[in-house]
């Protein structure tokens with residue numbers, strides 16, 4: 001063979017690979033990889049993971065939906081969720097929600113931007129927002145109890161989930177885009193988008209055989225369906241032209257320099273335009289406008305679905321525990337305020353003062369059985385206790401071990417004590433090492449203030465007018481692996497009060 005030099009290039013690549021190869025983690029330092037059969041993971045995750053953690057130690061590796069995930073118990077949960085340098089929120093969340101292509105296109109800024117816009121555009125204005133959205137909840141609460149009364153006569157009970165999914169969809173459109181985007185067709189598209197994004201991010205994956213056992217095929221299918229059909233032919237077709245015109249209008253407003261802060265338009269879209277307006281007088285570019293559409297889609301998904309789901313958990317628990325109704329109604333009567341016409345209403349202050357309701361919501365969230373929710377991704381080989389988790393691994397905290405930790409919650413950690421948080425002053429929005437429903441750390445859910453206020457509005461508007469019960473006195477957990485975005489399965493029935501509070 002004359003052409004020895006042809007071997008030089010592959011040899012050089014091989015030697016370079018050897019040179020940069022990381023030293024391997026000794027086998028005895030890797031976390032134990034535990035085989036849990038998929039049926040166990042999908043049907044009884046809390047027990048299956050819980051038993052494996054108890055048997056093999058605080059960090060285990062388990063394969064699920066084609067990925068190897070490292071699960072940690074309460075000992076390491078805080079470190080994993082808060083140390084973003086070692087455990088990346090952005091990479092973990094993008095991967096678990098099948099959003100890597102969007103992250104790649106946005107150079108990783110997606111979650112930070114979402115966080116900033118929610119904080120600035122929603123959380124900082126929560127009092128004014130509650131004032132603006134109250135009439136919607138008042139209207140829909142009344143409408144729903146009237147429908148429920150009709151349902152009692154025919155045994156055709158209206159869906160509480162669907163009704164308030166619409167209310168939250170409408171609220172979200174108003175907050176993000178403004179009142180003039182609200183009409184029936186637009187709201188239907190928001191529902192579709194929220195459901196489509198839920199599909200895209202794997203929320204229904206556990207219900208599908210393909211989703212469970214051929215996850216790649218499922219991801220491909222949902223991407224094509226949502227990204228090529230629902231979003232372009234739904235969201236972009238219906239909202240696109242008007243949002244485009246709104247962006248132009250808002251650009252002109254910002255440039256005119258004539259608006260005082262109090263006259264600025266309230267929608268979050270205005271804030272986004274203000275942030276991205278090029279300083280050199282050009283219009284916001286088309287790719288940037290597309291990115292704005294992505295931000296809006298993510299916010300719609302984050303804001304609509306989960307909040308409605310949690311409101312249903314709260315109502316189901318309340319229906320199962322009627323002894324909580326009297327003190328909650330007494331509190332409701334105390335916190336109602338009168339508006340300028342003398343009509344009773346709930347304000348941001350009323351909601352803040354509704355401590356028993358707040359505590360009840362926190363307790364429902366703690367005990368609803370979340371298993372795997374907040375995901376992280378290791379940025380290097382990370383020592384954790386006696387083991388080392390390799391770089392590039394998914395790591396998540398097992399929420400049940402955190403929320404039912406006997407060291408924190410005593411001998412009976414699963415005992416429901418709905419008003420305990422009112423005594424300790426821990427509000428439903430407060431995250432902590434023993435409360436990770438909204439995640440933890442720098443990336444903990446920025447929308448939780450809005451979410452808890454909306455849940456209170458739904459529940460308080462309903463119990464002010466009716467008593468919730470459950471058909472056959474029970475509900476079931478629809479998807480035990482996903483209690484965050486799947487409502488409980490059960491039929492809520494509402495018996496109107498003779499003397500409503502509102």
Ligand code: HEM
Pocket residue numbers: 081089093110111112114115118122299302303304306307310373374375436437438439440441442443444445446447448450451452484
């Ligand atoms: C009860 C309702 C909600 C629950 C249970 C919930 C839960 C969560 C969780 C667990 C995370 C991940 C945090 C982590 O990994 O540490 C998250 C992130 C996020 N949530 Fe929520 N959320 C809710 C409502 C909302 C609402 C109403 C909004 C918007 C107004 C929102 C916006 C977001 C955003 C933008 C992120 C990404 C985090 C970031 O960019 O920093 N969420 N949420």
